Amino acid sequence: MSIGAKTLVYGYGNPGRQDDGLGAQCIKKLEDWLVLHPHVELLTDTNYQLNIEDAAAISEVQRVVFVDASIEDIDGFSFTSIQASDAKVEFSMHAVSPSFVVDLCQKIYGHTPEAFLLHIKGYEWDFKEGLTPSASQNLDAAFEFLLHFLNPNVEK
Amino acid sequence: MSKKITIEPVTRVEGHGKVTIHMDDSGNIEQSRLHIVEFRGFERFVQGRPYWEAPVLVQRLCGICPVSHHLAAAKALDVIVGAGTGHGLTPTGEKMRRLMHYGQFFQSHALHFFHLSAPDFLFGIDGDPAIRNIIGIALTHPELAVQGVMMRKFGQEVIRATAGKKIHGTGAIPGGINKHLTIAERDEFLLGADPLNADKMVSWAEGALDFFKSYYAANKDFIDNFAYFPSNHLSLVREDGALDIYHGVLRAVDTNGKKILNDVDYQEYADHIEEEVRSWSYMKFPYLKALGKEKGWYRVGPLARLNTIDFIPSPIAQREFEIYKALTHGKPNNHCMMMHYARLIETLHAAEMIRELLHDPDLLEGELVIKGTKQKEGVGLIEAPRGTLFHHYRINDNDQIEMANLIVSTTNNNEPMNRSVNHVAKAVMTGKEVITEGMMNAVEVAIRAYDPCLSCATHALGNMPLEITLVDKNEHIIDRKRSK
Incomplete structure (x- = not known):
């Protein structure tokens, strides 16, 4: 079953750095959920960080949700719309932000998908696998929100 | 009034570097330093872990060049499982790893050129920062x-096909590789729809090189004089002197091309290389023991590699190498900004090697792994895109890692990066009351030429936006500028 717009959910971060793996862990939960809901058509992807080639990837979908860990002072998670015009100068970085990817997509391909960022609060970033308990709780809440956002009518 | 200017990169995960520039009362630059302000000590995190986990564990170090660490660790563990070094693997094992490595080189160098360095050439180092990027x-x-x-996408797909996945790839294992390339994957890379095929990648790599050569012809003074200083150069070279980024012997030459480390076995690197600790930085300063701290420091990376090798074993890159070498009459090139030229020749070489390897049937079938008599200790060296990368492990009787030592490319370039910063700071900031964004970027251009990864060097996630703070002798902030 299509959930409407052709959608990519893209988690990023390093799962070898504790809560920096929130993006990848969210995608794993989503892929596990998709196994139980094989009728749902949804694209997923993960990487250590976003980069310029992701402009090509998102140019092929109508909607993209980026999922990332956050050190910001947010209440569990936040969900925001991304505009190409939000892109900031990010010269000299090996990685780029979601708004940068969206902006680059617009400049190169002349169109962008509807884009969102799901930011999930993390707490610890050491050289370990696995999320902290607090980050796991935030992930659970963010994941419920994500499923509802993707399609309020899809059963959980 | 004396001043201190601080350029401070900011990272999401703590552990970062910054640049401080000290000005005397007359506005002269007294001293400039790129220093790392936090030490994370990755090595201790692998101690006690089973050795076979290392090729995956070390990818926690960095999301920028995980493939380099993956392969260097696997090469060290080849020694420990008795598979020898380099050519000791099965043909399939070695060639699949090489394909992975060339894919990583290709995408990493492409990112550096198109996203990080080309904007300086197109818009000027003092151009509008709002457009001085790939956008x-x-x-x-x-x-x-x-x-x-x-080009980034193509390289990433090569990595995915050889390493198995984009995050925490598992392709390289002690003694070999864990998969073949499928016929479908090979055909996709060779015959994929335009532009995602090997022929187009070679063609575009040639185009990028032509772009830089044209820029150089029109801006020779800038390229030749920006942060120029003589140095030693170190890299792996193939036993016959060819460029080989995966395996070979360790060679260093001085600023005139004289060999100062003559093709030694890298298992014995500790006999030749030592790391100095300085109080103001957690990033060490490697040097050749035989020459001492003052004279033994060296550069690694594209410039160094094309200074140490005798030839490039792929035809188009070799032709370009000959043109490049003629610029310095066959002598080593010590021009900081020619790092970009060298990097683009290597990009072309990587594309040629990917295309050549894809025609090799050993990728599709053959033994994947070989093992022999277990050893207690092993060293793995590769040429990462940024330069020579050392991984050294020793295990105990329970197969646990009891010692790990890593010397990453950015650490090898610590001294030359510091010298580059100093040269540029003196050239553009001497006598200036206010630091402009263009001056700040000039310093960053010098650092950026080395394509440093502070993520590797500090073992933190690797962003490198800069903050410059101009401070008077009483530590009062006079001016601050930041590039995000």
Whole structure:
């Protein structure tokens, strides 16, 4: 079953750095959920960080949700719309932000998908696998929100 | 009034570097330093872990060049499982790893050129920072932006096909590799729809090189004089002197091309290389023992590699190498900004080698792993895109890692990066009351030429936006500028 717009959910971060793996862990939960809901058509992807080639990837979908860990002072998670015009100068970085990817997509391909960022609060970033308990709780809440956002009518 | 200027990169995960520039009362630059302000000590995190986990564990170090650490660790563990070094693997094992490595080189160098360095050439180092990036390139030179994006994508797909996945790849294992390339994957890379095929990648790599050569012809003074200083150069070379980024012997030459480390076995690197600790930085300063701290420091990376090797074993890159070497009459090139030229020749070489390897049937079938008599200790060296990368492990009787030592490319370039910063700071900031964004970027251009990864060097996630703070002798902030 299509959930409407052709959608990519893209988690990023390093799962070898504790809560920096929130993006990848969210995608794993989503892929596990998709196994139980094989009728749902949804694209997923993960990487250590976003980069310029992701402009090509998102140019092929109508909607993209980026999922990332956050050190910001947010209440569990936040969900925001991304505009190409939000892109900031990010010269000299090996990685780029979601708004940068969206902006680059617009400049190169002349169109962008509807884009969102799901930011999930993390707490610890050491050289370990696995999320902290607090980050796991935030992930659970963010994941419920994500499923509802993707399609309020899809059963959980 | 004396001043201290601080350029401070900011990272999401703590552990970062900054640049401080000290000015005397007359506005002269007294001293400039790129220093790392936090030490994370990755090595201790692998101690006690089973040795076979290392090729995956070390990818926690860095999301920028995980493949380099993956392969260097696997090469060290080849020694420990008795598979020898380099050519000791099965043909399939070695060639699949090489394909992975060339894919990583290709995408990493493409990112550096199209996203990080080309904007300086197109818009000027004091150009509008709002467009001085690949988005600006997309506005003014859309064909170049497309090439940058698709070259990255091609390299990433090669990595995915050989390492198994994009995050925490598992392709390289002690003694070999865990998969073949499928016929479908090979055909996709060779015959994929335009532009995602090997022929187009070679063609675009040639185009990028032509772009730089044209820029150099029109801006020779800038390229030749920006942060120029003589140095030693170190890299792996193949036993016959060819460029080989995966395996070989360790060679160093001085600023005139004289060999100062003559093709030694890298298992014995500790006999030849030592790391100095300085109080103001957690990033060490490697040097050749035989020459001592003052004279033994060296550069690694593209410039160094093309200074140590005798030839490039792929035809188009070799032709370009001959043109490049003629610029310095066959002597080593010590021009900081020629790092970009060298990097683009290597990009072309990587594309040629990917194309050549894809025609090799050993990728599709054959033994994957070989093992022999277990050893207690092993060293793995590769040429990462940024330069020579050392991984050294020793295990105990329970197969646990009891010692790990890593010397990453950015650490090898610590001294030359510091010297580059000093040269540029003196050239552009001497006598200046206010630091402009252009001056700040000039310092960053010098650092950026080395394509440093502070993520590797500090073992933290690797962003490198800069903050410059101009401080008077009483530590009062006079001016602050930041590039995000």
